Amino acid sequence: xxxxxxRASALDGWRSNLREHGYxxxxxxxxxAVPPRELRGTSPMPLRDFVGFSESLVRExxxxxxxxxxxxxxxxxxxGPVGDAIRASSTVGLALRRFVEYFELLQDCTDIxxxxxxxxxxxxxxxxxxxxWPRHHDAMFSLGILTQIIRAGTTDGWDQVEFLxxxxxxxxxxxxxxxxxxxxxxxxxxxxxxxPVRFLDCRLETTFAQAPIREINQAIAVRKRSTPLAExxxxxxxxxxDRLTIDQERVAREVGMSGRTMRRKLASxxxxxxxxxxxxxxxQAVFEFQxxxxxxxxxxxxxxxxxxxxxxxxxxxxxxxxSPQAFRERLMNKVN
Numbered sequence: 001x002x003x004x005x006x007r008a009s010a011l012d013g014w015r016s017n018l019r020e021h022g023y024x025x026x027x028x029x030x031x032x033a034v035p036p037r038e039l040r041g042t043s044p045m046p047l048r049d050f051v052g053f054s055e056s057l058v059r060e061x062x063x064x065x066x067x068x069x070x071x072x073x074x075x076x077x078x079x080g081p082v083g084d085a086i087r088a089s090s091t092v093g094l095a096l097r098r099f100v101e102y103f104e105l106l107q108d109c110t111d112i113x114x115x116x117x118x119x120x121x122x123x124x125x126x127x128x129x130x131x132x133w134p135r136h137h138d139a140m141f142s143l144g145i146l147t148q149i150i151r152a153g154t155t156d157g158w159d160q161v162e163f164l165x166x167x168x169x170x171x172x173x174x175x176x177x178x179x180x181x182x183x184x185x186x187x188x189x190x191x192x193x194x195x196p197v198r199f200l201d202c203r204l205e206t207t208f209a210q211a212p213i214r215e216i217n218q219a220i221a222v223r224k225r226s227t228p229l230a231e232x233x234x235x236x237x238x239x240x241x242d243r244l245t246i247d248q249e250r251v252a253r254e255v256g257m258s259g260r261t262m263r264r265k266l267a268s269x270x271x272x273x274x275x276x277x278x279x280x281x282x283x284q285a286v287f288e289f290q291x292x293x294x295x296x297x298x299x300x301x302x303x304x305x306x307x308x309x310x311x312x313x314x315x316x317x318x319x320x321x322x323s324p325q326a327f328r329e330r331l332m333n334k335v336n
Contacts (some may be wrong), residue, residue: 003048004108004132006045006050006107007044009042009078011037014031014057018066025300033053048131051138052129054138058136058173068140071141072142072144072147081105082106084211085097086149087208089204089206090204091200092149096150096200102216104220106224109128111124111128111190112124116200119197121197123146123193124193126166126190128235129319130283130287135166136172139167153202153203160195161195162183163193164185166189166291167186189318204269228275233262234279236251236255282316297312312324
């Protein structure tokens with residue numbers, strides 16, 4: 001997978017929020033490598049760099065409220081056309097759906113979704129690239145933006161909201177539940193904000209005349225055409241590995257083509273679906289070793305779609321040169 005990107009305007013607002021909360025941005029090392037807006041513009045930057053920035057800033061200040069507050073106060077116009085579409089929305093539900101539907105223009109390789117039942121709605125956010133970890137505080141930032149949208153249309157009912165985080169509680173500095181003003185759970189499969197479904201119908205005051213839908217759809221089409229097929233498939237596989245059976249035909253439909261066309265195009269790129277699947281499984285295995293030390297090798301093999309522990313062990317040995325157990329022990333020794 002090539003270096004995944006995020007819109008550089010994700011860095012907007014951090015200095016001003018730090019200053020408002022009593023920090024001197026000039027004294028914070030994590031900000032020293034961040035160029036001013038007029039120099040970086042809105043061009044993409046590596047997502048790993050942005051995530052590393054947010055993690056470093058919280059480690060340095062020991063203040064996990066910063067990413068959350070930046071998100072809660074973020075200027076939606078910094079999101080470009082996507083922000084304009086959100087600001088032109090008449091309801092919370094429409095604004096959130098546009099944020100989710102168009103998020104790929106803001107950040108690569110991220111699973112963000114809005115799901116509803118009769119009583120509740122949930123917004124989930126998870127970076128799919130298994131090479132990016134830790135990644136706790138970019139989630140605080142993104143959930144902060146989503147919370148800003150919801151709170152713009154609601155005046156009551158926040159006592160019925162709850163948050164879930166990928167990170168373990170020991171990895172989050174401070175009292176998260178006090179910060180977000182809602183109950184929190186940790187060690188979840190994804191970062192999630194759950195709230196009453198009636199919030200979606202709450203009215204918003206529109207602050208932009210008309211959503212630039214045609215411009216956004218054209219940008220999405222251009223983006224898809226410029227992304228290698230193997231990479232598009234990998235993102236679907238990473239999203240579904242521990243949730244659904246990975247079926248070639250279904251994955252092909254996800255990217256808008258038949259299985260035959262998918263195989264032909266992959267061959268022209270010098271790849272195959274099995275190679276894409278194997279690479280995703282093995283990179284995800286390393287991520288599981290890092291983040292779920294209590295799971296056995298057999299449990300991880302099952303999560304990755306291997307029916308037999310031995311099949312996973314052989315595949316991992318071919319890929320890395322050592323057994324999964326030996327690889328995990330090396331990781332643990334580095335941490336300790």
